[in-house]
Amino acid sequence: MSDLENTLHLEIADNAGKSKGKVTIALRPDLAPLHVARIKELAREKFYDGVVFHRVIEGFMAQGGDPTGTGMGGSKKPDLKAEFSAEPHVKGVCSMARSASPNSANSQFFIVFDDARFLDKQYTVWGKVTEGMDVVDGIKRGEPVNKPDKIATMRVAADA
Numbered sequence: 101m102s103d104l105e106n107t108l109h110l111e112i113a114d115n116a117g118k119s120k121g122k123v124t125i126a127l128r129p130d131l132a133p134l135h136v137a138r139i140k141e142l143a144r145e146k147f148y149d150g151v152v153f154h155r156v157i158e159g160f161m162a163q164g165g166d167p168t169g170t171g172m173g174g175s176k177k178p179d180l181k182a183e184f185s186a187e188p189h190v191k192g193v194c195s196m197a198r199s200a201s202p203n204s205a206n207s208q209f210f211i212v213f214d215d216a217r218f219l220d221k222q223y224t225v226w227g228k229v230t231e232g233m234d235v236v237d238g239i240k241r242g243e244p245v246n247k248p249d250k251i252a253t254m255r256v257a258a259d260a
Contacts, residue, residue, distance in 0.1 A: 102257070103126075104256075104257040105140075106126065106127040106128075107125070107127065107257035107258075108124070108140075108143060108227065108254060108255065109122060109123070109124055109125075109253075109257055110232075110251055110253070111251070111254075112232075112235050112236075112238075112251065113249065113250055113252035114250075115152075115249065115250070119252065121232055121234070121235035122231070122235065123232035123235050123236055124231035124232055125194055125227045125228065125229055125230065126227055126228055127140070127227045128225065128226055128227050131183065131224075132196075132225065135205065135226040136226050138177065138180060139226060141177075142175060142177075142254075143254045144256060144259065146253075147167070147207065148207075148251045148253075149251065149254065150250055150251070151166065151250060151251050152164060152248040152249070152250040153239050153245065153248050153249050153250065154166055154169045154245060155210075156240060156241045156243070156249075157241070158241050159213060160213060160216060161216065162211050162213070162239045164208070164209065165209045171197075171208070175207040178206075179203060179204050179206050180196070180224075182202040182203050182205070182224055184222065185221070186220065186221060187220075188215075188220055189212050189216040189218075189225065190215045191212060191214055191215060191233070192228050192229035193225055194210070194211050194225070194226055194228060195210055195212070195223045196226060197223075205224055209226070
């Protein structure tokens with residue numbers, strides 16, 4: 101039985117709102133309790149609903165979580181202190197995006213398409229895709245993305 105309080109369900113949609121599929125993410129409060137709490141808080145506020153994947157690089161990652169869709173925005177909540185760990189950035193890992201400052205993560209995150217071990221111990225890992233990686237792999241590429249795919253909904257499984 102999975103831990104519903106530490107499981108996220110994402111519905112990914114194209115720019116027109118047509119569903120591309122569902123993604124399940126196992127959260128890792130053991131690695132990043134503050135970041136997991138923030139992701140769940142924002143998901144419960146429906147902050148991520150309709151937010152695009154603004155930066156999607158083939159062979160690397162899909163980044164979203166910025167309500168402005170530019171990569172420069174975040175939530176109105178304070179930035180988080182880094183919670184770096186030795187957890188490797190491998191296919192399906194979910195990690196927080198940030199500026200040059202290690203303590204600048206807020207709401208933006210990325211999901212890695214392939215191993216990106218050069219990010220290890222420099223970005224906060226907070227989860228991993230357990231189902232629907234094929235949906236993640238199908239997110240429209242670009243930097244910036246023309247007519248980007250988006251998070252239709254992001255929910256904590258315990259709330260479903």
